[in-house]
Amino acid sequence: MEISSDQSDSLLSLSSSTPQNSLNDDNLPSHPPNQSPHQPGTGQNGQPTLQVPSNAHMLRRFAIRSLLLVVIPPLVTIYYFFIWKVLVSEDPERLPVGHRNAIWVYYSWFIVGVFGLNVSRYGLAGVEAAMLQHEFWHAKNAMVLTMHSGHSWSGLGGWARCLKRLFARKHIVGRLWYLLATLSLMATVALPLSGLSFELFDGYVKSSEIPxxxxxxxxxxxxxxxxxxxxxxxxxxxxxxxxxxxxxxxxxxxxxxxxxxxxxxxxxxxxxxxxxxxxxxxxxxxxxxxxxxxxxxxxxxxxxxxxxxxxxxxxxxxxxxxxxxxxxxxxxxxxxxxxxxxxxxxxxxxxxxxxxxxxxxxxxxxxxxxxxxxxxxxxxxxxxxxxxxxxxxxxxxxxxxxxxxxxxxxxxxxxxxxxxxxxxxxxxxxxxxxxxxxxxxxxxxxxxxxxxxxxxxxxxxxxxxxxxxxxxxxxxxxxxxxxxxxxxxxxxxxxxxxxxxxxxxxxxxxxxxxxxxxxxxxxxxxxxxxxxxxxxxxxxxxxxxxxxxxxxxxxxxxxxxxxxxxxxxxxxxxxxxxxxxxxPNMTTMRPGKIIGLGVVPPLVPGVFFCIWAFGCCVLGVLYGFSPRWAETLDAFSFLRFGADYADDICDPQEFGSTVEFDKSDGLCRIPGLVGDSRVKREVGHITLVPRGNIASKRKKYM
Incomplete structure (x- = not known):
């Protein structure tokens, strides 16, 4: 079918009259095509009513993930201080005595430490999603939000990328990323340092034998x-x-x-x-x-x-x-x-x-x-x-x-x-x-x-x-x-x-x-x-x-x-x-392994563990139990957000498919707050919205 020049001019005029980045309730998609979010019905007084779609849901809470974040890091920190203050011989040369199970406690510490580090990352990933909905902690724009993908704040790759961009005088992370990265870094550094704070020594452990x-x-x-x-x-x-x-x-x-x-x-x-x-x-x-x-x-x-x-x-x-x-x-x-x-x-x-x-x-x-x-x-x-x-x-x-x-x-x-x-x-x-x-x-x-x-x-x-x-x-x-x-x-x-x-x-x-x-x-x-x-x-x-x-x-x-x-x-x-x-009135000891102090003062990793545990506990209590749209900021969330902004990211000049995301300047024009694009409607829609469009805990979303 051929389009006349008049028709072409009319389409171009219509296209130019529709702003690409307008994020009001009318032009931001909040439901699948050809499906109205509200089905009309008849109430008792004969007036039409709005029916909530069956696929609309309230924001959810993920208590187990948050509970682990609140409990496990403090327990790991307490275990560390228990080993230091109770089981470690301050001077294994002068007092070479220790607990009979000290060697197993020493090895168990590294298992507990690695477990605690991973549990904290697991819990912080959930807190991250809740805090991205918060007015103070939300990402400034989509580029900053993209830096959160894969929970980059929890590993060396994300830290290296952040430092690289900082040296290039390009800020691609926000305060939330820095906060989560700091807590993860504290535990990541403290764990190997704790291995240098404790060492196994030859010594004596108690027994019940008569000497x-x-x-x-x-x-x-x-x-x-x-x-x-x-x-x-x-x-x-x-x-x-x-x-x-x-x-x-x-x-x-x-x-x-x-x-x-x-x-x-x-x-x-x-x-x-x-x-x-x-x-x-x-x-x-x-x-x-x-x-x-x-x-x-x-x-x-x-x-x-x-x-x-x-x-x-x-x-x-x-x-x-x-x-x-x-x-x-x-x-x-x-x-x-x-x-x-x-x-x-x-x-x-x-x-x-x-x-x-x-x-x-x-x-x-x-x-x-x-x-x-x-x-x-x-x-x-x-x-x-x-x-x-x-x-x-x-x-x-x-x-x-x-x-x-x-x-x-x-x-x-x-x-x-x-x-x-x-x-x-x-x-x-x-x-x-x-x-x-x-x-x-x-x-x-x-x-x-x-x-x-x-x-x-x-x-x-x-x-x-x-x-x-x-x-x-x-x-x-x-x-x-x-x-x-x-x-x-x-x-x-x-x-x-x-x-x-x-x-x-x-x-x-x-x-x-x-x-x-x-x-x-x-x-x-x-x-x-x-x-x-x-x-x-x-x-x-x-x-x-x-x-x-x-x-x-x-x-x-x-x-x-x-x-x-x-x-x-x-x-x-x-x-x-x-x-x-x-x-017969005495009992003797027997040779065994005891825990002594290493080359790093135990207070150094102890401080790191305390900061890590305190931060995890506070974030878990304040934000971990808050309702949110998803358990974590996962790939499906990015897919949905991208679909909502499909028309905005189609320009190959600003969103090249073969360049790093931090070089796609168009992402800076897309908002980073995870909120409600239908604030005034009974059924909302979670997507990336400007400041102020905070998702309500009392609404349903689809």
Whole structure:
């Protein structure tokens, strides 16, 4: 059929008079062609009525999807914090203990995390559809809406496209896309970071097994031979052995102490300090192969040794003007080297001082040990446990002062005379005269003048070192306590001395007494060795030291002596389980995997998880349960919206079929609000509409 020119002009005129983008109720399609949305009928008064089509429906709610969004992300976040705060060992090196199911919790976390991430995306996809109907959150135009296709805000592809367009200074997303992308990104980043926050470590987990232990208990503590304690102490001390506790080697601390502040408790097996560190409150119990807890009897100790830099720091040795001779000391039961001179001096108070000399090849030493306790004291149950660092309470005090003199021997060269810190105000037993020779100070200690053979020693003295000293305060007691394997602490301590066996000589002396007995019988070369100091050099059949005994060496030697004294009291300084016996009041742990902290602080992913969970919960409550046209913004929704605007997107100049959607500028002229195109009618139609055409929850739509 041919069209005349007049007819053609009429069609062109009609076409040009119809605006393409007019979105009023009359020209925007809201029902299939050739079908009226309202079928007329007759009411009771004879007036025509409108009948709602059978395919018209109310907006729907999708409660399950929204409920998952509200519940699952917070639960995942709570699970993360539960693992961190309850199951993670803050310091697996120092406290290598954990829950028996920690390894399964560790692996389950990643399953739960991935599940939670996907559930949140599932729930946010539903919230997205509801928020696109909202006046504040709706897409600015169809291009921004198209960016929501495939829920691009939830994955790397969408994030990369957004960044690419931002660098090109082209904004193709709106505030809703940014909000949903931020929440998804929080969870996506937090999950792998959590894997770097937690790590599996080798450690111990609890069991119900009864351990076999080594160490003394209340029934045999006082049944050892009289000289055994001194022999066990001196042998390991003088060779510089490590101060490591036997077997599992757990030193339990008082609950108020922070174990991380003490380096010797840094790993298992624990040690006792071998330098100037203090022991504030430790409980030594029989040891098993693995850490064991429950109720145990043991030795509770506290001691602190420090260098002395002033005579005023001494409370016993400072009484040097009141010394009186009290007789020669007994034999040397420790095998530390027989002393030519060994004298006991008395003071005006119950304290006691022992003066002695010692020789270490080219170094002659004159020392004094003071104590305020009896060197035969044994545990009776009335010791108490009051202690202060300065020696208050019922602390036992040990004070040690040492004067050293360098004497020449064949091959003695390059001797270092430096000694620091030294004791000020202490004086010297010999002094240098005006002519450069050395003389005996007869007024220094009147009662101990005969400790020096001036003919033998003074003629060979080349240098005099200033005095050095150490002061120790000790307290100890025996008793029973409950052991906490989660923190390696003890509590509910009850004093309980071992039973006596009728002979006072057989009762074991208290902690520190063996050190008090041993030091006056010890040559300087033994102190050098016990401190792991550099070995002397050889010159033919002779040997010589290149320096005086330094204060730090003396401190290390005395501190180590106390460590071995404690281990001799409890374990005989034995480190084998050959003679282990069952301990029914205790339960042991077994090796297993525990969760520890990784390289990323747990707080970092924790913050991300909290933001993610809070955002999901808020959006789910505010928008998730709102009625909407579809469960999600899916492909069918885009198909329907496109059909409504079929005439608008047919121009190949603006809507090319082979270019990216963000290059189709015509999309910017199509509105992005998902709303009602038939606001004034009884039955509405959901499509893309301008601002203000909000869909009503009380209408039906088709």
């Amino acid at each position: 076999n232990v080594i160490g003394y208990n209340a029934s045999d503590f006082n049944r050892r031979p009289p000289q055994r304690l001194g022999e066990r102490l001196g042998g390991v001390w003088q060779v510089g052995s490590p101060t490591v506790l036997p077997a599992a080697g757990v030193a339990f601390t008082a609950p108020y102490l922070d174990r991380s502040q003490y380096s010797y408790l840094g790993e298992l097996p624990n040690s006792l300090p071998d330098d100037g560190e203090s022991v504030p409150d430790l409980f030594l119990v029989p040891q098993a192969r693995y850490p064991s807890g429950g109720e145990a009897w043991g030795l509770r100790i506290s001691y602190n040794c420090s260098l002395v830099d002033s005579v005023s720091n001494f409370t016993i040795l400072s009484q040097r003007d009141m010394f009186t001779y009290a007789g020669r000391a007994g034999y040397d039961p420790y095998g530390m080297g027989y002393q030519d001179f060994h004298r006991t001096l008395s003071t005006s108070d119950p304290s006691k001082i022992t003066a002695f000399n010692a020789t270490a090849s080219n170094i002659f030493g004159f020392g004094a040990v003071g104590s305020n306790t009896d060197d035969n004291a044994w545990y009776s149950g009335g010791e108490g446990f009051e202690y202060t660092a300065g020696g208050g309470g019922n602390a036992s005090i040990l004070e040690y002062a040492l004067w050293q003199f360098h004497r020449d021997i064949a091959g003695d060269v390059d001797f270092n005379n430096t000694v620091s810190p030294s004791i000020s105000g202490m004086g010297y037993p010999i002094y240098k005269t005006e002519d450069g020779s050395f003389a005996h100070n007869s007024s220094f200690w009147e009662g101990a003048a005969h400790l020096f053979n001036t003919t033998l020693y003074l003629g060979h003295v080349r240098a005099v070192a200033p005095p050095i000293g150490v002061r120790c305060a000790r307290v100890s007691t025996l008793g029973t306590a409950k052991l906490d394997l989660d923190t390696f602490t003890f509590h509910s301590f009850a004093p309980g001395p071992p039973p006596e066996f009728g002979t006072i000589e057989i009762n074991t002396v208290v902690f520190g007494t063996s050190v008090l007995r041993m030091l006056p019988t010890t040559n300087l070369d033994r102190i050098f060795e016990s401190a792991n100091a550099p070995q002397p050099l050889g010159a033919g059949n002779l040997q010589y030291y290149q320096n005086f005994l330094r204060p730090d060496m003396l401190l290390r030697s005395i501190v180590r002596a106390h460590a071995f004294d404690a281990m001799a009291l409890m374990y005989d300084n034995v480190n084998t389980l050959a003679n282990a016996y069952p301990q």
